[in-house]
Amino acid sequence: MYRSDPRFSVIGDRLRSIDTVLVVASPKGGVGKTTIAALTALAAAGRGLQAGLLDLDLTNPCTHIVLGVDPGLELIEEEKGIVPPRIHGVSYMTVAFFTGGRGLALRGGEATNVILEILAVTRWPRLRLLVVDTPPGIRDEVLDILNIASTIHHDSRVVVVTTASRMALEAARRLLGILRDGGFRVAGLVENMATGARSGVDELAEAMGVEVLARVPYDPGLEDALGNPPALLKTRAGRALEQLLGKLF
Amino acid sequence: MHLERLEVAPGVHEWALAEAVLKTLYDTLGCRRVDRLVLGLGELQAIDRDVFLFALKTLAEEMGGIGRVEVREVEARFRCRRCGYEWTLKGAGLGEEEREAIHFVPEAVHVYLSCPRCGSHDFEVVSGRGLAIIDVEGEGCRVQE
Numbered sequence: 001m002y003r004s005d006p007r008f009s010v011i012g013d014r015l016r017s018i019d020t021v022l023v024v025a026s027p028k029g030g031v032g033k034t035t036i037a038a039l040t041a042l043a044a045a046g047r048g049l050q051a052g053l054l055d056l057d058l059t060n061p062c063t064h065i066v067l068g069v070d071p072g073l074e075l076i077e078e079e080k081g082i083v084p085p086r087i088h089g090v091s092y093m094t095v096a097f098f099t100g101g102r103g104l105a106l107r108g109g110e111a112t113n114v115i116l117e118i119l120a121v122t123r124w125p126r127l128r129l130l131v132v133d134t135p136p137g138i139r140d141e142v143l144d145i146l147n148i149a150s151t152i153h154h155d156s157r158v159v160v161v162t163t164a165s166r167m168a169l170e171a172a173r174r175l176l177g178i179l180r181d182g183g184f185r186v187a188g189l190v191e192n193m194a195t196g197a198r199s200g201v202d203e204l205a206e207a208m209g210v211e212v213l214a215r216v217p218y219d220p221g222l223e224d225a226l227g228n229p230p231a232l233l234k235t236r237a238g239r240a241l242e243q244l245l246g247k248l249f
Numbered sequence: 250m251h252l253e254r255l256e257v258a259p260g261v262h263e264w265a266l267a268e269a270v271l272k273t274l275y276d277t278l279g280c281r282r283v284d285r286l287v288l289g290l291g292e293l294q295a296i297d298r299d300v301f302l303f304a305l306k307t308l309a310e311e312m313g314g315i316g317r318v319e320v321r322e323v324e325a326r327f328r329c330r331r332c333g334y335e336w337t338l339k340g341a342g343l344g345e346e347e348r349e350a351i352h353f354v355p356e357a358v359h360v361y362l363s364c365p366r367c368g369s370h371d372f373e374v375v376s377g378r379g380l381a382i383i384d385v386e387g388e389g390c391r392v393q394e
């Protein structure tokens with residue numbers, strides 16, 4: 001269905017400079033997708049890996065708050081498409097560049113249009129890792145990036161974020177079921193706001209045959225460090241994401 | 250010819266879109282030669298027609314070439330999903346910066362426009378969104394529905 005769309009045919013080329021696409025997802029809202037996606041990209045760049053971050057939470061993008069960026073068109077560079085700006089070493093693309101961070105009322109197929117447009121026009125540099133932040137739910141943005149990445153990229157993996165709450169775990173289980181049935185490659189689970197004790201996350205991981213990639217502790221210092229990447233990487237949450245990178249590479 | 254202008258502003262979105270069209274023709278549709286191509290350019294995306302055609306011809310030289318290209322400009326029309334009102338871009342009073350954002354991502358129009366009758370940002374772009382391949386004739390082109 002995407003195939004007859006002119007934009008789809010260039011997306012493969014656009015993503016070719018990227019070794020690994022890591023989609024961060026969870027049907028449950030507020031479990032820490034955005035925090036973990038942005039910190040993972042920052043931690044990778046901190047290690048000297050070429051890293052990128054793509055915010056596909058189209059109606060409610062927030063990664064710019066984590067990175068400390070005031071989003072606007074002046075940040076993008078045009079060169080036969082758009083070259084993403086580098087923020088603290090991370091090549092960064094977000095719909096907020098085009099909306100100025102204002103609310104975007106968007107429905108169904110329009111989300112697909114935005115994603116195709118952004119993927120077709122963005123010229124990523126060579127990247128070892130592109131982290132993709134997604135909105136909660138199992139709807140357009142999530143399905144589109146999963147379909148597109150798994151169809152035209154050779155190494156796309158999904159990280160499912162959850163807390164130990166039974167409500168979050170149930171949501172994660174639902175997504176993992178869909179990913180398994182569709183043959184999507186799951187990198188594993190990340191437990192956020194973890195207490196350190198064995199939790200329902202371990203049980204879910206065992207039941208679904210996936211790995212727990214990292215446990216990110218609840219960190220009251222995180223809020224104050226938002227917008228300050230060097231400080232974020234030094235928080236307990238930031239340091240915990242080093243684990244994740246160790247497991248991925 | 251608009252070469253001078255192209256030299257000062259050589260690298261815009263139009264190039265990415267031209268590349269997308271050619272890849273669709275030669276890879277997806279399997280054309281070996283394109284004799285006639287009909288494209289729709291949506292008013293909303295405001296693709297620079299001359300830059301786009303220049304990019305298309307230039308890039309086509311590296312692929313299979315391109316025959317006659319017809320461009321149809323499609324007026325942008327909106328319909329409110331709350332009250333049903335219909336309107337167009339004329340007199341919408343968009344600023345330079347807003348137009349540029351919409352040029353890259355037409356759906357950004359939902360931020361910058363709202364229904365003139367009821368103020369809703371929840372409206373449908375009925376026509377004239379962006380680039381569309383309307384028709385193609387040539388050798389080997391598998392034109393689908």
Ligand SMILES: Nc1ncnc2c1ncn2[C@@H]1O[C@H](COP(=O)(O)OP(=O)(O)OP(=O)(O)O)[C@@H](O)[C@H]1O
Binds near residue numbers: 032036
């Ligand atoms: N490990 C943590 N310690 C403390 N606060 C955290 C932690 N992880 C996330 N938070 C905070 O919890 C809130 C939700 O996090 P975040 O926005 O990353 O979740 P999300 O899953 O992306 O949400 P949404 O589903 O709305 O996209 C934020 O205020 C964030 O700062």
Ligand SMILES: [Mg+2]
Binds near residue numbers: 057
């Ligand atoms: Mg989020």
Ligand SMILES: [Zn+2]
Binds near residue numbers: 333365367368369
């Ligand atoms: Zn209305």
